[in-house]
Amino acid sequence: xxxxxxxxxxxxxxxxxxxxxxxxxxxxxxxxxxxxxxxxxxxxxxxxxxxxxxxxxxxxxxxxxxxxxxxxxxxxxxxxxxxxxxxxxxxxxxxxxxxxxxxxxxxxxxxxxxxxxxxxxxxxxxxxxxxxxxxxxxxxxxxxxxxxxxxxxxxxxxxxxxxxxxxxxxxxxxxxxxxxxxxxxxxxxxxxxxxxxxxxxxxxxxxxxxxxxxxxxxxxxxxxxxxxxxxxxxxxxxxxxxxxxxxxxxxxxxxxxxxxxxxxxxxxxxxxxxxxxxxxxxxxxxxxxxxxxxxxxxxxxxxxxxxxxxxxxxxxxxxxxxxxxxxxxxxxxxxxxxxxxxxxxxxxxxxxxxxxxxxxxxxxxxxxxxxxxxxxxxxxxxxxxxxxxxxxxxxxxxxxxxxxxxxxxxxxxxxxxxxxxxxxxx
Ligand SMILES: *Cc1c(COP(=O)(O)O)cnc(C)c1O
Numbered sequence: 001x002x003x004x005x006x007x008x009x010x011x012x013x014x015x016x017x018x019x020x021x022x023x024x025x026x027x028x029x030x031x032x033x034x035x036x037x038x039x040x041x042x043x044x045x046x047x048x049x050x051x052x053x054x055x056x057x058x059x060x061x062x063x064x065x066x067x068x069x070x071x072x073x074x075x076x077x078x079x080x081x082x083x084x085x086x087x088x089x090x091x092x093x094x095x096x097x098x099x100x101x102x103x104x105x106x107x108x109x110x111x112x113x114x115x116x117x118x119x120x121x122x123x124x125x126x127x128x129x130x131x132x133x134x135x136x137x138x139x140x141x142x143x144x145x146x147x148x149x150x151x152x153x154x155x156x157x158x159x160x161x162x163x164x165x166x167x168x169x170x171x172x173x174x175x176x177x178x179x180x181x182x183x184x185x186x187x188x189x190x191x192x193x194x195x196x197x198x199x200x201x202x203x204x205x206x207x208x209x210x211x212x213x214x215x216x217x218x219x220x221x222x223x224x225x226x227x228x229x230x231x232x233x234x235x236x237x238x239x240x241x242x243x244x245x246x247x248x249x250x251x252x253x254x255x256x257x258x259x260x261x262x263x264x265x266x267x268x269x270x271x272x273x274x275x276x277x278x279x280x281x282x283x284x285x286x287x288x289x290x291x292x293x294x295x296x297x298x299x300x301x302x303x304x305x306x307x308x309x310x311x312x313x314x315x316x317x318x319x320x321x322x323x324x325x326x327x328x329x330x331x332x333x334x335x336x337x338x339x340x341x342x343x344x345x346x347x348x349x350x351x352x353x354x355x356x357x358x359x360x361x362x363x364x365x366x367x368x369x370x371x372x373x374x375x376x377x378x379x380x381x382x383x384x385x386x387x388x389x390x391x392x393x394x395x396x397x398x399x400x401x402x403x404x405x406x407x408x409x410x411x412x413x414x415x416x417x418x419x420x421x422x423x424x425x426x
Contacts, residue, residue, distance in 0.1 A: 022351070025387045026359035026373050027157035027332050028185065029207040029214055032283075033377045036212045039286035040279050047275050056266060059281060062288035066187070066210075066296075067202060067220045069194040074220040075266040076284055077203070078277040081184040083257070084203030084217030086114055088180055091229045091252050091259035092149055092201070095119035100147040100177075102126075102133050104163060105156030106362050107182060115151060118253070123147065129159045129364050130323035130334075135167040142175050149178045155186030155329040157208075158362050160322065160371060162190055162329045169198025178225055184208060188291055189303035189331035189375060200225040209303060209331050210287040211376025216280040218288075221259070229259050294425070302425050303330040305418040306374035306384055309411035313388040314372070316410035317395070317402040322369045331379065334361070334369040341400045343367060349397065354390040381415050 024030045045052045056075075064074045077087045089111070093099060099120040101112040104127050115122045123145040127133055142150065150172055155162045165181060172179040180201040183192050188209030194202055200222040206212030221229075229252075252258045256274065265273040291299055307330040311321055314335050322334030337343040343360070347370065350356045359371035374384060388407040395402045 020355055023356045023378065023383060023386065024373075025378060025383065026357050027160075027208075027371045028373060028375060030211065030373060030375045030378045032213055033211040033286070033290055035290060036206075036283050036286045039282040040213070042279075042282050044278050047278075048270065052276070052278065053270065055281060055285060056276065059285050059288070060266065062285060062292065063218045063220065065292055066218070066288050067192065067194045068196065068296075069220050071194070071220045071222055073223075073226050073263055073266075074218070075262070076276075076281060077217040077219055077257070077262065078215075078274060078280065079217055080214045081182070081203065081205030081207075081217050082110070082114075084184075084205070084219045085111065085182055086254070087217070087257040087259055087262070088201045088203055088219065088221075089114045089120075089151065090118045090254045090257050092178065092180070092225070092232075093118040093120045094232055094250060096121055097149065098123065098145055098147040099149045099151055100125070100141055100145045101151050102138055102141065102163075104132055104159060104161055105129055105153065106158035107153045107156045107185075111151045111153065111182060120149075130161065132161050132163045132324070132327045135164075135171060138168055139171045139175075142171060142177055146175070147177055149180055151180045152182075153185075154181050154183040154192065155190060155331075157185040157329075157332055157359075157371065157373075158365070160329055160332045160334045161324065161327050162186060164327070165197050165199070166193075172200075173198055178228065180225075185332070186329055188299060189307075189379065190329055191300060194220055206284060206287050208373075209299070209375045209379070210291060212283045212287040213280075216277065216284045218284060226263070298425060300330070301423045303374065303379045305414065305423055306379040306381070307331055307333065308418075309381070309384045309414040310372055310374050310388070312414045313384065313407035313411040317388070317392055317407040319402075322365070331375045332359075332371055332373040334365070334371050336369055337367070338395075338400050341395065341398050343370060346370070346391075346394050346398055349394045350390055354394070356387055356390050358387070358391070381411075384411050384415075 060074050077084045097120050099115045099122050101124045103124050112122050112124050125141045178200045183202050184205040185208045187204045203219040207214035261273050264271040311333050320336040361369050392402045392407050
């Protein structure tokens with residue numbers, strides 16, 4: 001009998017939570033690092049307790065290090081990753097502002113949609129799913145559109161592609177365009193150098209390679225971006241004059257996502273805004289501590305090995321990976337569902353009989369590929385091996401004859417090579 005059937009006591013009252021021990025190998029969320037779960041159950045202190053404001057300051061510094069930035073304005077937006085996206089876009093955009101969104105997957109469409117709701121004049125360019133943009137393509141569009149803001153995703157889990165960003169910041173700077181990126185899916189498992197790459201705003205979440213639950217959105221803002229959002233902001237009489245001598249234009253439409261107000265809450269002024277989501281702040285703090293304790297290069301190397309091993313295993317089983325492998329994120333792989341195999345039946349058997357979750361897909365890829373993630377706590381050899389072995393078995397149950405043991409053997413070989421090369425924690 002399945003676990004879920006034991007949810008009620010004999011008197012009909014609900015029993016305490018007792019979810020099955022799933023191994024989450026989809027494109028996120030993933031199983032949390034145990035230390036992050038412990039952090040979440042830590043007792044609260046008051047909102048303006050110096051202990052709490054001390055934690056807030058620590059979180060700002062921790063995320064500066066995670067983002068590789070000196071940006072003073074590095075803090076948390078309370079909410080899932082799209083809270084960070086909305087905060088950046090609704091705070092930056094005044095009605096009629098031009099925003100350029102290069103779209104290479106589902107989350108690019110999300111950026112465009114949010115920018116549209118903020119009444120931006122949105123311009124999009126697209127490449128087929130499974131590809132990324134060249135800097136030249138982006139520069140050409142910038143020259144044509146002359147946007148105020150470029151909004152782009154770094155790693156789009158819908159296609160597993162990682163957009164190179166390194167050369168785009170200089171292009172934006174040359175054309176006086178603000179450069180915003182949603183790096184939710186990629187941060188912690190792939191390089192992201194906010195200052196070196198001249199990004200003006202970056203928002204992320206915890207539930208991918210940072211190994212936490214969803215519900216907190218770390219963001220970082222350059223001085224240039226901060227100046228822009230503060231001066232576009234309408235003066236709220238008497239309260240915020242110091243920051244807004246040059247204020248003009250309509251108010252930011254959202255109170256909750258008003259970045260100048262959130263900055264004044266996180267800053268020395270401590271002006272009351274929302275009540276900080278303390279348990280999520282504890283999680284975010286622990287995610288960053290774990291990341292920095294292991295060492296950024298080591299964490300990224302661990303994700304690369306896990307991703308390479310999963311890819312090698314998939315290929316050795318006779319399955320075809322999706323997309324341009326030169327631009328694949330380390331932490332997720334798309335797998336073509338073989339002819340004659342029922343994709344959803346495979347996922348359901350993996351989940352219900354093996355307690356392993358892998359991902360489905362959206363839009364043009366719906367029903368065509370699975371997505372298998374190796375992120376955060378689950379970017380581990382044993383998680384890769386169990387997933388490959390179980391998938392092989394389930395494929396056989398569904399009539400696809402994956403050669404026995406080949407997938408696991410290929411993954412073991414990748415790990416053996418990584419260990420021999422001295423990759424930490426491989
Ligand atoms: C997973 C993901 C998100 C998630 O947003 P939520 O609001 O936390 O669900 C956002 N952006 C990208 C690129 C993602 O891959």
